[in-house]
Amino acid sequence: MKAINTLMALVTLKCPKCHKGNMFIHPNMYSFKSTNDMPEDCPCCGQIMKPEPGFYYGAMYVSYALSVALFIPTFFITVYFDLSYIGFLIFFSIITVILSPYFFRVSRAGYLYLFVRYDKSKATCKH
Numbered sequence: 001m002k003a004i005n006t007l008m009a010l011v012t013l014k015c016p017k018c019h020k021g022n023m024f025i026h027p028n029m030y031s032f033k034s035t036n037d038m039p040e041d042c043p044c045c046g047q048i049m050k051p052e053p054g055f056y057y058g059a060m061y062v063s064y065a066l067s068v069a070l071f072i073p074t075f076f077i078t079v080y081f082d083l084s085y086i087g088f089l090i091f092f093s094i095i096t097v098i099l100s101p102y103f104f105r106v107s108r109a110g111y112l113y114l115f116v117r118y119d120k121s122k123a124t125c126k127h
Helices: 002-011 055-080 085-115
Strands: none
Touching (some): 002 085
């Protein structure tokens, strides 16, 4: 049950420590001017969202894994529907462009989740 709760908090981009606070300031991830704006710390538990300069460079590896995880089912879908290579490239490109802002945010969240553990005592929001 704990793993499911953590996965749901990750997918909904909640704080890794309390699973309550939002990791990003603006909920609209397709607002490209503010898609990467994060608060300095969690509004609920105070967890620091930017631990150190350059911390999120490691999130590129998480993003790469997500892209590969997207590529494989997309490839099998195009094989199943007998699309050409051009059809596959167009289909995969469209899906990738649509999901890129979400993958960016989930990659950052997932990388922070690797270093910060859930703390049940912090699960109550301050305000």
